[in-house]
Amino acid sequence: MKYTVVVVDDHNLLSQAIGGLISDFEDFEVLYLCSNGKELLDKLKNPKNIPDIVLMDVNMPIMNGIETTTILREEYPQIKVLALSIEEDENIILKMLRAGAKGYLMKDTRKSELKNALSEVMEKGYYHTNTVAKVLVNSLKTEKTGVSALKEREIEFIKHACTEKTYKEIADEMCLSYKTIEGYRNALFEKLNLRNRTGLVIYAIKNKIYTP
Amino acid sequence: MKYTVVVVDDHNLLSQAIGGLISDFEDFEVLYLCSNGKELLDKLKNPKNIPDIVLMDVNMPIMNGIETTTILREEYPQIKVLALSIEEDENIILKMLRAGAKGYLMKDTRKSELKNALSEVMEKGYYHTNTVAKVLVNSLKTEKTGVSALKEREIEFIKHACTEKTYKEIADEMCLSYKTIEGYRNALFEKLNLRNRTGLVIYAIKNKIYTP
DNA sequence: GTGAACATAGGGTAAAACCCCCTGTTTATG
DNA sequence: CATAAACAGGGGGTTTTACCCTATGTTCAC
Numbered sequence: 001m002k003y004t005v006v007v008v009d010d011h012n013l014l015s016q017a018i019g020g021l022i023s024d025f026e027d028f029e030v031l032y033l034c035s036n037g038k039e040l041l042d043k044l045k046n047p048k049n050i051p052d053i054v055l056m057d058v059n060m061p062i063m064n065g066i067e068t069t070t071i072l073r074e075e076y077p078q079i080k081v082l083a084l085s086i087e088e089d090e091n092i093i094l095k096m097l098r099a100g101a102k103g104y105l106m107k108d109t110r111k112s113e114l115k116n117a118l119s120e121v122m123e124k125g126y127y128h129t130n131t132v133a134k135v136l137v138n139s140l141k142t143e144k145t146g147v148s149a150l151k152e153r154e155i156e157f158i159k160h161a162c163t164e165k166t167y168k169e170i171a172d173e174m175c176l177s178y179k180t181i182e183g184y185r186n187a188l189f190e191k192l193n194l195r196n197r198t199g200l201v202i203y204a205i206k207n208k209i210y211t212p
Numbered sequence: 213m214k215y216t217v218v219v220v221d222d223h224n225l226l227s228q229a230i231g232g233l234i235s236d237f238e239d240f241e242v243l244y245l246c247s248n249g250k251e252l253l254d255k256l257k258n259p260k261n262i263p264d265i266v267l268m269d270v271n272m273p274i275m276n277g278i279e280t281t282t283i284l285r286e287e288y289p290q291i292k293v294l295a296l297s298i299e300e301d302e303n304i305i306l307k308m309l310r311a312g313a314k315g316y317l318m319k320d321t322r323k324s325e326l327k328n329a330l331s332e333v334m335e336k337g338y339y340h341t342n343t344v345a346k347v348l349v350n351s352l353k354t355e356k357t358g359v360s361a362l363k364e365r366e367i368e369f370i371k372h373a374c375t376e377k378t379y380k381e382i383a384d385e386m387c388l389s390y391k392t393i394e395g396y397r398n399a400l401f402e403k404l405n406l407r408n409r410t411g412l413v414i415y416a417i418k419n420k421i422y423t424p
Numbered sequence: 425g426t427g428a429a430c431a432t433a434g435g436g437t438a439a440a441a442c443c444c445c446c447t448g449t450t451t452a453t454g
Numbered sequence: 455c456a457t458a459a460a461c462a463g464g465g466g467g468t469t470t471t472a473c474c475c476t477a478t479g480t481t482c483a484c
Contacts, residue, residue, distance in 0.1 A: 011298070011319040013326060017229025024232070086223070107223045114225060153431080162414065164407040166470065179433045186473075196440090196472075199376040201413050205424050212418045363460070378440065392462050398443075408470090409441075 002029040003122055006043075008068070009057035009084070010035050014107075018055065018084075018114075025115050027122075028053075036060045037068030044076060051079060053121060058085035058096055066092075066099045073100035080121050084109075093132060103127035155209055157184045162201050162210040214241040215334055218255075220280070221269035221296070222247050226319075230267065230296075230326075237327050239334075240265075248272040249280030256288060263291060265333060270297035270308055278304075278311045279387075285312035292333050296321075307364075315339035367421055369396045374413050374422040 005028050009015040012035065019030040031051045034040040037060060043049045054072065058065035069081045083101040085092070093104050102121045105114065106129070113129075120127040153174075160170040171181040185200075194200055204210040217240050221227040224247065231242040243263045246252040249272060255261045266284065270277035281293045295313040297304070305316050314333045317326065318341070325341075332339040365386075372382040383393040397412070406412055416422040 013230065013233075013296075013317075013319050013321045013323070014226060016323045017226065017233050020232035020236075021225070021229045105225075107225055109225045111225065111228045151430090162410065164411040164414075166408075168470085176431090177433050179435090180431075182472080183432075185471090189472085195376040196378075198374065198409060198413055201410055202374065202376075202424050205417060212414050365461075380440085388461095389463055391464055394442080395462075397441085401442085407442095 002027055003053060003118070004029055004031045004051040005053045005055060005118065006031050006034065006040065006049075006051040007055045008034040008037065008040050008060070008065070009055075010060040011057070014057075021111055021114060022055075022118070024111075025118065028115075028118055037063030037065065037071075040068060041071065050076065053080045053082055053118060055082050055084050056101070058083055058092060065101075066095050069096065069099040069101055080125070082117060082121055082127070097132075103129075104132045105129070154184055154188060157181065158188070158200060158204045158209050161185070161197060162204050162212075214239055215265060215330070216241055216243045216263040217265045217267060217330065218243050218246065218252065218261075218263040219267045220246040220249065220252050220272070220277070221267075222272040223269070226269075233323055233326060234267075234330070236323075237330065240327075240330055249275030249277065249283075252280060253283065262288065265292045265294055265330060267294050267296050268313070270295055270304055278307050281308065281311040281313055292337070294329060294333055294339070315341075317341065366396055366400060369393065370400070370412060370416045370421050373397070373409060374416050374424075 005022050007015040007018050007022070007030065009018070012033075015033045015035070019033055022028050022030050031049065032043065034043060037056075039062075040054065041063075056065045056069060060068075065083060065085070069083070072079055072081055081099075081101045083093075083096045083104040084107060085096075085104070086107045096104060103117055103126055105117055109117070109129075117127040156174065157170065160173060165173070167181045167185070168178050171178045174181070185197075188194065188200060189196075192200070192203055194203060201210070205212060217234050219227045219230050219234070219242065221230070224245075227245045227247070231245055234240050234242050243261065244255065246255060249268075252266065253275075268277045268281060272280075277295060277297070281295070284291055284293055293311075293313045295305075295308045295316040296319060297308075297316070298319045308316055315329055315338055317329055321329070321341075329339040368386065369382065372385060377385070379393045379397070380390050383390045386393070397409075400406065400412060401408075404412070404415055406415060413422070417424060
């Protein structure tokens with residue numbers, strides 16, 4: 001008996017193509033393809049349509065991979081979700097895994113790795129690449145040290161950093177020395193894994209600390 | 213005699229998968245797969261490796277689709293290039309077509325449309341979807357009215373500036389000298405009235421040039 | 425009452441960003 | 455054909471960032 005797989009991706013060419021690849025695997029067969037989470041949930045209402053694994057894209061219109069995975073875990077906990085995305089964003093990966101994905105594949109994965117991933121998810125219950133492992137370790141660090149929560153002053157600083165002001169000017173406005181401001185910046189770079197101010201600005205906007 | 217196709221895409225899963233799809237078509241067969249333009253050019257040095265059609269991704273590391281297509285048109289004008297991308301960016305599509313692509317497919321194309329596209333490119337010499345047609349009409353409009361204040365390369369540069377990359381790294385990626393990049397930056401600061409890179413990032417996001 | 429955690433701040437250095445100035449080449453257009 | 459844009463590159467400078475490592479005083483828990 002082959003394991004059944006459903007591919008959910010808004011890029012039809014990709015889902016059809018991946019479906020084709022999976023058909024080549026001995027132990028797996030494709031049940032059907034979907035273009036978004038909503039379509040999948042509709043399909044699942046028929047018990048005949050319940051697969052062993054869902055290969056899920058993260059970015060989709062109508063209902064994205066994170067929402068869909070969350071719902072799946074509640075309503076069909078037996079279905080294993082394997083995420084598939086171009087996104088290497090740490091937060092996205094974490095969100096997807098927290099939502100209940102058993103693994104996270106990049107779209108530049110090779111065919112053999114896809115087969116591996118499918119097999120391991122069915123056997124061991126999970127599959128993680130090095131990239132994802134790194135992200136996980138990093139997130140554990142921040143969770144243990146409790147660093148993840150940003151302090152009041154840091155948030156205030158970030159908002160200033162999202163303007164054209166120099167650090168010297170920010171220091172003056174916050175009534176702190178330039179060196180203290182550097183301290184805030186360095187701490188943030190460290191715990192948010194950023195290289196420079198541009199990274200901080202993008203982080204702030206993504207996380208709605210600053211709204212342009 | 214089947215027409216031969218080469219798939220060039222840095223996402224291995226995608227290229228393998230698309231290769232699989234094409235193998236199902238009566239009139240076409242896959243010659244080989246490549247991960248980037250450089251790899252393709254190397255392969256082509258052997259006359260046995262010259263295909264009828266190249267299915268080319270636009271965004272690739274090392275050598276992207278636009279550069280590669282330009283070179284192909286010069287050195288192997290008999291090879292027909294069909295672009296394949298997620299990018300719906302007007303400028304990218306235009307560039308790719310100017311570079312000599314015979315058609316532009318989105319990655320959400322259906323299998324049947326891919327077959328159509330391949331056949332039409334071989335028979336008529338071109339294939340254009342509605343989306344691309346719209347873009348073309350639109351570009352004619354804006355070219356007439358000259359609405360776009362920002363130049364193509366500037367927009368491309370801005371997108372890079374919204375990442376953690378240094379200007380040196382941006383220069384490398386855009387295949388320009390650091391000094392040229394500085395030129396773009398200075399021009400933008402001048403005409404947009406900005407003080408520094410942070411200002412540029414905020415401007416880009418406000419004006420939807422870059423979406424975090 | 426001692427150590428951890430935190431906010432503050434300094435000194436020094438190297439790299440990146442910023443700011444002038446300047447020279448070509450290609451491409452479009454009157 | 456001339457002229458203007460757009461495009462690509464360079465010299466040489468200052469300012470700002472980024473990254474080291476260290477130090478002091480306060481608060482708070484054990």
